[in-house]
Amino acid sequence: MRYAKTHKEETRQKLLDSSRAIAKKGGFKATGVDALMASIGLTGGAFYSHFPSKQALFEALVQQEMDNSSAMLAGDKDSPDNHVAKCLRDYLSSFHAANPELGCVLPTLGAEIAQAGPEVRSTVEAALKRTQKSWSQRTGDPDAGWALIAQCVGALVLARAVESERTRKEILAASRRFLDKALPASHASAPPTR
Amino acid sequence: MRYAKTHKEETRQKLLDSSRAIAKKGGFKATGVDALMASIGLTGGAFYSHFPSKQALFEALVQQEMDNSSAMLAGDKDSPDNHVAKCLRDYLSSFHAANPELGCVLPTLGAEIAQAGPEVRSTVEAALKRTQKSWSQRTGDPDAGWALIAQCVGALVLARAVESERTRKEILAASRRFLDKALPASHASAPPTR
DNA sequence: GTCTATATCTAGATAGAC
């Protein structure tokens, strides 16, 4: 055979990885199939050997992305007590705001997901619930799960929508401090001052 | 003259009103000029008598939208003590989640704003700061301004991204309760139980 | 599996008649 058995799977994964970053930076609908394929050194025609449609790529992409995110944010039984605090600090960082291609999908593709079909939205819902349950349990506040995720997503949307770097930092810092006050000390997003 | 002096201004405003709703529902880039004009009973060619480009419409649209929102959310000197609480209740409602065309631009167009030019983002920043300052002052917590806006925007993005109606309501309710606990009683989003 | 070429469609924008 002209191509190794693993070739197709590798190409597919490269395409997913590359598309993920591009979509998070510039939007999914906004980027063409040609550009996505070019980013991995191929031409547009080859796309349809891997996905039946551009929409199918979107679904696979969101699924992978949400799986990764929720695994990272939910943590596991070995995660330290301040796991949530660490997540909040990383999420609500200037680095995250400045690098959408490396971060969470929701601030960038949230609106596109909202307009997508039921399968995509069910996938997203399941992944979100995983993080929500973990965070509610870890903080001891059943409402904190959803509220913290909402705070994170919203703060990133705002931070990226404003023009000045100063305001961007203020939004993120205010959100971090607000959560510090609202959560029991052991889960605060910054180390306690003594 | 074939058209009254006020005709152009009226048409422009009708176009803005209609485009606003359409863009908030389906995204701005996703809707074509022909469709926007058809929604007010005109054809695509007439668009360019009102705006030099589609991008110019986006800027005008976001500006008007943010002005309206911030005026409503910031309130004025006659607003009651529970003004912030009322805003939170309305914003974090199922009605708002179900009707993007009637609601805030940020959950739907936030990502498109983030990709827009400096003028748009400066406009958005100024309007956001107005609400932020008002809310910080009214709640007595300097961090609450940004944090509450972030919580609102994020909760709406999440609520619209999930599939089930049940989860959608849970997200909104959890956010409302979380803010109840985090804010001084007089600003809580629900009337105090006694 | 990937390429080039192409069919088809839609978009933003312009030109000229009314």
Add this chain to the structure above:
DNA sequence: GTCTATCTAGATATAGAC
């Protein structure tokens, strides 16, 4: 100011050669 017609560019998707 609005219309129809059109230019140009870019998109998704397909066909057939390698």
